[in-house]
Amino acid sequence: MALARAVETEVLVVGAGPAGSGAALSLARSGVQSLVIDRAHFPRDKVCGDGLPPRAVAALRRVGLEAALRERGYRPVEHCRIVGTGGGHLLTDLAPRDCFPGYSYVVPRRELDHVLVTAARAAGAEVWEGVQGLGLLDGDGAPVVEAVDGAGTTLHLRAQVVIVADGSRGSFSRRVLPKEHLQAGGVAIRLYMEGVHETGALSFFLDRRLLPGYGWVFPGGAAGLPANVGVGMEARALRAGKVGLRSLLRWFVGPGSLAWPYLSRARAVSEPAAFPLQFSYRRGLRRSGRLLFAGDAANLVSPLSGEGVAYALESGEEAARAAVGALRSGDMCRLAAYDRAVRRLLAADYLGAYLLRRALVHPTVNNAVVGLLRRDREMARGGVGILTNTVSPLHLLHPGVWVRMLSPHRVVSMLRNG
Numbered sequence: 001m002a003l004a005r006a007v008e009t010e011v012l013v014v015g016a017g018p019a020g021s022g023a024a025l026s027l028a029r030s031g032v033q034s035l036v037i038d039r040a041h042f043p044r045d046k047v048c049g050d051g052l053p054p055r056a057v058a059a060l061r062r063v064g065l066e067a068a069l070r071e072r073g074y075r076p077v078e079h080c081r082i083v084g085t086g087g088g089h090l091l092t093d094l095a096p097r098d099c100f101p102g103y104s105y106v107v108p109r110r111e112l113d114h115v116l117v118t119a120a121r122a123a124g125a126e127v128w129e130g131v132q133g134l135g136l137l138d139g140d141g142a143p144v145v146e147a148v149d150g151a152g153t154t155l156h157l158r159a160q161v162v163i164v165a166d167g168s169r170g171s172f173s174r175r176v177l178p179k180e181h182l183q184a185g186g187v188a189i190r191l192y193m194e195g196v197h198e199t200g201a202l203s204f205f206l207d208r209r210l211l212p213g214y215g216w217v218f219p220g221g222a223a224g225l226p227a228n229v230g231v232g233m234e235a236r237a238l239r240a241g242k243v244g245l246r247s248l249l250r251w252f253v254g255p256g257s258l259a260w261p262y263l264s265r266a267r268a269v270s271e272p273a274a275f276p277l278q279f280s281y282r283r284g285l286r287r288s289g290r291l292l293f294a295g296d297a298a299n300l301v302s303p304l305s306g307e308g309v310a311y312a313l314e315s316g317e318e319a320a321r322a323a324v325g326a327l328r329s330g331d332m333c334r335l336a337a338y339d340r341a342v343r344r345l346l347a348a349d350y351l352g353a354y355l356l357r358r359a360l361v362h363p364t365v366n367n368a369v370v371g372l373l374r375r376d377r378e379m380a381r382g383g384v385g386i387l388t389n390t391v392s393p394l395h396l397l398h399p400g401v402w403v404r405m406l407s408p409h410r411v412v413s414m415l416r417n418g
């Protein structure tokens, strides 16, 4: 039997998507040795809507990578559209807030993830492509990950800390975590289309048939790129309705859907592709001993919008910060700082987003919300801020918001004009 090749590193990162390469970039810039393995070779595709909301843009800006997108020809998308179940349109600009810019980008993941991996490498991280993490070997202290490279060589990768960033239902997580942490709460499907009418906005469509999910049409983010069109849905609802996601997508790009005015002349230029979404924060695990889980692997996907790139970048950054703290002090208990950081960053917003989703799946509620928001520019920007994770849904608990939203003249105008 061939002997396994043994390798030692300070931090091993499994998966080089936004969470993993974001973590590796931060580690390298802090002077910590890291080895990243990914089973794919970059540039590689990843099924996604490709929308980078302002929160993701802010995270990329923090690590100096927004300029790399502009150099590649990507242009800001400054508007967002929500079409309620009854057909009411809300179109608003994205307001800058705190450290979040007032725009998004749409960048195919083939490109975005390559930019991140290249930056991590340039900063000093070692990245091994075509290497798959298989599981953990038994042992005390520093974890040892078993992996296999493209030539079939077995690797034993020993690290002081392992950051697991292998995505939704990642094949490494499936080996090391109990099943209950890995259930896909949702699933989404996308396809690229040319000839979409306009739009210059990230558009979300709350078609009755898609509730409790939604459909989207995102413009190509650079000249000549096709639009990204897709549908996301709760896994439970799909099972209960016994509908296939592909047939929902076919319906969504057809004449019966709210998106038809934008798609009537469009034609598909790719096959549809689907991927699971793990968005149950409660079920997700952020840390187990010296293993830190980041991004989709930690169920950090917005339960309202299904967006996860911003959370992947932020959690990767926080996991790296906790690893650096533990390694510098020699005290592995300091890895617990990661749980606290994620909770502080996301837990309350998650709960708010979850409750909001439960409310908006009712056509009457989402029609009323769209109707009220379109009458007040500031409120519209706030509502879209909640959808794109730059405004906490807990903001809705502020009585002033309701006083403004339900002021008598606004309600009367809504009842009169629909």
Ligand SMILES: Cc1cc2nc3c(=O)[nH]c(=O)nc-3n(C[C@H](O)[C@H](O)[C@H](O)COP(=O)(O)OP(=O)(O)OC[C@H]3O[C@@H](n4cnc5c(N)ncnc54)[C@H](O)[C@@H]3O)c2cc1C
Pocket: 014, 015, 016, 017, 018, 019, 020, 037, 038, 039, 040, 046, 047, 048, 049, 050, 051, 052, 053, 056, 131, 132, 133, 134, 165, 166, 167, 168, 170, 171, 172, 173, 187, 188, 189, 190, 230, 274, 275, 276, 277, 294, 295, 296, 297, 300, 301, 306, 307, 308, 309, 310, 312
């Ligand atoms: C259809 C769809 C549309 C979406 N649209 C959006 C959107 O518009 N905006 C947004 O913000 N989010 C969107 N999301 C969510 C977003 O795609 C994820 O949240 C994001 O990719 C999470 O990044 P990550 O780094 O955690 O995982 P990933 O991007 O999935 O990266 C995981 C990496 O791990 C590697 N890997 C897996 N297993 C192993 C292994 N055993 N060993 C080594 N490597 C491994 C994979 O090759 C991959 O490179 C969408 C998701 C879907 C399914």
